[in-house]
Amino acid sequence: MTTLLAFLFTLGVLIVIHEYGHYRVAVACGVKVLRFSVGFGRVVWRRQATPDATEFVLCALPLGGYVRMLDEREGNVPPEQLAQAFNRQPLLQRAAIVAAGPLANLALAILLYAGAHWIGIDEPKAVLGPPAAASPAERAGLRAGDWVRALSQEGGDWQDIGSMTDLRWQVTQAAMQREAVRLQLSDRDGRGSRTVVLDLSVIEPSQVDAGLMKTVGLGAPYSEPVLGEVKEGGPAAAAGLRQGDRVLAVDGTSISDAQTLRERIRSGVREGQPLAQRWSIEREGRMMEIALTPRLVSDGGQEVGRIDAFVGQPPEMVTVRHGPVQGLVQGATRTWDVSVLTVKMLGRMLVGEASLKNLSGPITIADYAGQSVEQGLAYYLGFLALVSVSLGVLNLLPLPMLDGGHLMYYIFEAVTGRPVSDLWLARLQRGGIAVLLAMMSIALFNDVARLLGLH
Numbered sequence: 494m495t496t497l498l499a500f501l502f503t504l505g506v507l508i509v510i511h512e513y514g515h516y517r518v519a520v521a522c523g524v525k526v527l528r529f530s531v532g533f534g535r536v537v538w539r540r541q542a543t544p545d546a547t548e549f550v551l552c553a554l555p556l557g558g559y560v561r562m563l564d565e566r567e568g569n570v571p572p573e574q575l576a577q578a579f580n581r582q583p584l585l586q587r588a589a590i591v592a593a594g595p596l597a598n599l600a601l602a603i604l605l606y607a608g609a610h611w612i613g614i615d616e617p618k619a620v621l622g623p624p625a626a627a628s629p630a631e632r633a634g635l636r637a638g639d640w641v642r643a644l645s646q647e648g649g650d651w652q653d654i655g656s657m658t659d660l661r662w663q664v665t666q667a668a669m670q671r672e673a674v675r676l677q678l679s680d681r682d683g684r685g686s687r688t689v690v691l692d693l694s695v696i697e698p699s700q701v702d703a704g705l706m707k708t709v710g711l712g713a714p715y716s717e718p719v720l721g722e723v724k725e726g727g728p729a730a731a732a733g734l735r736q737g738d739r740v741l742a743v744d745g746t747s748i749s750d751a752q753t754l755r756e757r758i759r760s761g762v763r764e765g766q767p768l769a770q771r772w773s774i775e776r777e778g779r780m781m782e783i784a785l786t787p788r789l790v791s792d793g794g795q796e797v798g799r800i801d802a803f804v805g806q807p808p809e810m811v812t813v814r815h816g817p818v819q820g821l822v823q824g825a826t827r828t829w830d831v832s833v834l835t836v837k838m839l840g841r842m843l844v845g846e847a848s849l850k851n852l853s854g855p856i857t858i859a860d861y862a863g864q865s866v867e868q869g870l871a872y873y874l875g876f877l878a879l880v881s882v883s884l885g886v887l888n889l890l891p892l893p894m895l896d897g898g899h900l901m902y903y904i905f906e907a908v909t910g911r912p913v914s915d916l917w918l919a920r921l922q923r924g925g926i927a928v929l930l931a932m933m934s935i936a937l938f939n940d941v942a943r944l945l946g947l948h
Contacts, residue, residue, distance in 0.1 A: 501555060503877055505531065507598065507884050508558040514597025515560040515590060516547075522586040525563040525577035533557060562590075584903055591899045598885030599828055605878035607824030612871040613814030616656035617714040620681045620809060622752045628710025633676075633691045637750040638715055642686075643677040646670075651677065655813050657714050661706055666830065668693045668701050668709065669837055681715060681809075698841050714808035716751035727801020732785040734802060735776065742773040751805025761787045761798035768798075824878075831882045839890070893925025 508531050519526050532552030541548040562579040563570055570578050579587065623637040624630035643651040644663050654660050667674045671694045678687050693709065700708050718740040723729045740748050743757045761768045772783045787798030815823055889897040898921070906912045913921070 499873070503880060504555055506877065507601075507881055508532075508555070510597050510601045510881070511594045511884065511888070512558045512560050514593035514595075518593035519560065519562055519579070519590045522582055522590060523577060524579050524582060524586075524590065525574060526560055527563060528559075528561040530561070531555060531558045533559075584907060588900060588903045591896050591903070592889075595885040595888040595896055598881045598888070599832065602828045602831075602878040602881040602885065603821065603824040605824070605874045605881065606827045607820040609871045609874040609878070610813070610815040610820040610823050611817065612874070613812045614658075614871045614875065615810045615812055615869075616658045617808040618681075618811045619654045619657045619660045620715040621711065622713045622715050622750055624710040625707065625712060628708070629692055629695060630710025633689045635676075635678075635689060635691075635710070637753065638681045639678045640681050640683065641676050642679055645675040645677075647672050656811055657808075659813075661711065662830075664691070664693070664709060664711065665701070665705060666834060668696045668705060669698075669834060671696060671698075701838070701841075713752065716805035716808055718748045718751050718754045718804070719806045721803030721806070723803075724801040727799075728785060728788050729800040729802035732772075732783050734772075734774070734783060734785070734800075737776070739775040740772060741775055741780070744771050755804050758787055758800055758804065759792075759797040762789060762796050828878070828882055831879065832886050835883060835886045839886075892928055893921040894929055895925070898925055 512529060512531070516526055516529050526547045528548045528550060530550045530552055532555040534552045534554040536550045537553055538551040539548065540550075561567075563574060563577050564579045565575075566580055575581055579590070582590075619641040621630075621635055621637065621639045621641065624633075624635045641654050641660050643653050644660070645651045646663075646667050652663065654663070664674065673690055673692045673694060676689050676691055678689065679685050691709070696705070696708060706712065720729070720734060720736055720738045720740070723734055723736055740754050742748055743754070746757070748754050748757070757770075761770055767787050767789050769784060769786045772785055774781050774783060785800065787800050789796055790799050791797075888895050889900070891897045891901045902913045902918075
């Protein structure tokens with residue numbers, strides 16, 4: 494229920510803001526607005542102050558909206574109202590009315606990102622877990638426990654890294670441009686300093702997707718190799734392990750982080766039989782040796798070891814918060830960066846350099862909406878901002894049926910001195926519908942594939 498309500502609220506806010514942008518600028522330009530609708534289909538709520546005022550309606554299918562303006566192309570217009578018809582307005586005013594919807598979404602995103610920064614977001618500290626084997630991160634010399642303090646692209650200025658989220662965002666942008674980045678590191682307690690070069694030129698455009706961090710080798714944040722809850726009757730409990738035990742080594746091999754420990758547990762199997770392991774642990778300042786044999790389980794068709802205990806502590810968190818002015822600056826910067834990244838990604842998908850799996854539809858949006866609500870207001874505002882940017886950028890694409898398509902018509906009119914002919918308008922509209930249906934179909938297919946674990 495939380496997911497559904499969050500999804501509906503998300504759609505409602507973004508649709509209202511988008512259509513209000515069209516409505517507000519149309520009224521300012523002297524255009525008569527006949528209807529402001531949220532949703533399509535049967536009207537479930539209606540309000541109109543006077544017979545001559547704008548009709549505000551809420552419809553049964555809340556997957557969009559529209560602002561209907563007085564227009565000679567859509568019906569007869571009384572002579573005394575011709576000056577209020579949309580089609581009678583100067584070219585610049587018509588363009589402003591059309592562009593106002595997407596721009597309203599982008600302006601909303603700035604405020605939402607700023608709001609999230611004002612409230613403050615708890616994010617994992619940029620302390621790295623072990624890099625994946627043979628990955629660019631491992632080749633760069635990154636190690637478990639490295640704290641990334643700053644990043645520089647192509648010899649540019651150093652930028653402070655506030656959190657793991659910030660690091661991943663900067664790495665994603667650099668990977669899109671196939672640039673190497675320099676990372677300034679210390680240990681997780683802030684001691685020492687060294688610089689490494691992370692070569693992202695080896696990342697193919699098709700690899701810039703949801704699995705990018707895994708490809709680069711930057712996995713989960715660092716987690717200490719300390720045991721959490723130990724399940725009664727399991728191998729860990731039988732061996733005498735307790736919550737809070739710190740694992741120092743397994744079979745003589747030093748353990749520096751929880752991910753490495755989990756891998757050693759999973760790999761404690763040979764020829765279908767679990768292997769006895771010798772663990773060196775620290776408990777309340779005392780060193781102990783414990784013999785443990787994981788139990789055998791099947792995971793995705795593979796035989797792996799389990800000890801029935803929670804392995805690792807939650808990553809260290811930092812609160813990312815900015816003041817009023819800096820929050821707005823960060824909001825504008827993030828909105829611009831996300832917009833540019835979205836356009837680049839769409840362009841690469843168009844030419845086949847990026848996977849169409851990156852397209853998401855309503856099911857994924859609903860899922861993320863529910864998750865962000867459960868994490869707190871700041872997280873939900875950040876999610877809402879991301880979707881608002883996506884909606885604004887999508888509507889500015891030069892596709893018929895979208896606001897960007899109408900803007901292209903006006904550019905043609907400005908250059909040639911005449912509007913696009915009705916014949917070509919009809920042809921372009923049909924083509925635009927086909928493209929949008931194809932995009933929606935792919936996005937919905939990707940949603941279902943993610944639910945089934947196929948992506």
